[in-house]
Amino acid sequence: MAFRVTVRPTDHAFEAEPSETLLEAGLRAGLNLGHGCATGSCGDCRARLLRGQVEQAKHFDYRFSDADKQDGWFLMCSCRAVADVEIEARETGSAAEIAPQCVPAKVSRIEQLQDDVMQLTVRTPRSGGLQFLAGQSVELAFDGMPAKTLAIASCPCDAVQLRFHVRRRAADPFSGFVFGDLRKGAPVTLRGPRGDFTLDEASERPLVFIAWESGFAAVSSLIDHAIQKDENRSIDLYWLSAIPRGHYLSNVCRAWRDVLDDFRYHSIDLEPAGSERIADVAERVVRVHSLLADCDYYLVLPESAHAAVRGSLRAADVPPEQIRASLMTHP
Numbered sequence: 001m002a003f004r005v006t007v008r009p010t011d012h013a014f015e016a017e018p019s020e021t022l023l024e025a026g027l028r029a030g031l032n033l034g035h036g037c038a039t040g041s042c043g044d045c046r047a048r049l050l051r052g053q054v055e056q057a058k059h060f061d062y063r064f065s066d067a068d069k070q071d072g073w074f075l076m077c078s079c080r081a082v083a084d085v086e087i088e089a090r091e092t093g094s095a096a097e098i099a100p101q102c103v104p105a106k107v108s109r110i111e112q113l114q115d116d117v118m119q120l121t122v123r124t125p126r127s128g129g130l131q132f133l134a135g136q137s138v139e140l141a142f143d144g145m146p147a148k149t150l151a152i153a154s155c156p157c158d159a160v161q162l163r164f165h166v167r168r169r170a171a172d173p174f175s176g177f178v179f180g181d182l183r184k185g186a187p188v189t190l191r192g193p194r195g196d197f198t199l200d201e202a203s204e205r206p207l208v209f210i211a212w213e214s215g216f217a218a219v220s221s222l223i224d225h226a227i228q229k230d231e232n233r234s235i236d237l238y239w240l241s242a243i244p245r246g247h248y249l250s251n252v253c254r255a256w257r258d259v260l261d262d263f264r265y266h267s268i269d270l271e272p273a274g275s276e277r278i279a280d281v282a283e284r285v286v287r288v289h290s291l292l293a294d295c296d297y298y299l300v301l302p303e304s305a306h307a308a309v310r311g312s313l314r315a316a317d318v319p320p321e322q323i324r325a326s327l328m329t330h331p
């Protein structure tokens, strides 16, 4: 039987199974609960029990003062709920609140999604995942290679296993390394997280995502996070590609469409691979959505496409605070 956990002062709530810690349950529910080591050492997941009961589920080394204990302080990564509870806890609201981290990790999986796109899964030690917000990037440093910053394609609810998408490009030594010499088990250092292309958690407006080719990585993290949060917002995803077979994870998009009530996936082939022009697509997408509702727009686009979409948004009087963008240097 799951217990209800209400977090103050945000009033966010989630269900916690008796088999999981409060931190695991909160992250699974899509909350950005402040934490660090996840193993009971750093104290970053300190929370205060206001009502109900928790019990220790895992060993921890962090030391509370007697006064702290009397005030009800405990560690979310080490305790589970044994009744419905109300707790006071820190939730990360913005990218600026997350401290820079340097995390040793290993490549745990290399999957060729298609001829020219690889998906890497990188695993950190259980004792120290990477804390990040959906939509952020991180620098990956392999021995002997210049470091590369990539968007994290997975949801922050799993801080230990992170996914990345790498497209093969002739002039890019990093993609040459990934498609050639990289092997499972290779050590890699993660530094970050970086960027503020994150979800506006306070908004309840419909979401419109416009992603270009491998810009889908950051958008998939945002959509997974919105799903984890059980957001009751309508979602439209426009995935644009100017190369053949640029929509390399359409199956994932169709799975979202099948399980979500209010999700639409639009796969668009731009010229020269397809027949659509970016200016026409931008004008059409913005016209349709600005007529229907007041939306939040999330754009991951190269500069020229970004200028076209921005122009259409400005023409439709969409307020700047409802537009979040990440510029791609290499589609």
Ligand code: FES
Residues within 6 Å of the ligand: 035, 036, 037, 038, 039, 040, 041, 042, 043, 044, 045, 046, 062, 075, 076, 077, 078
């Ligand atoms: S996250 Fe470090 S003690 Fe809980």
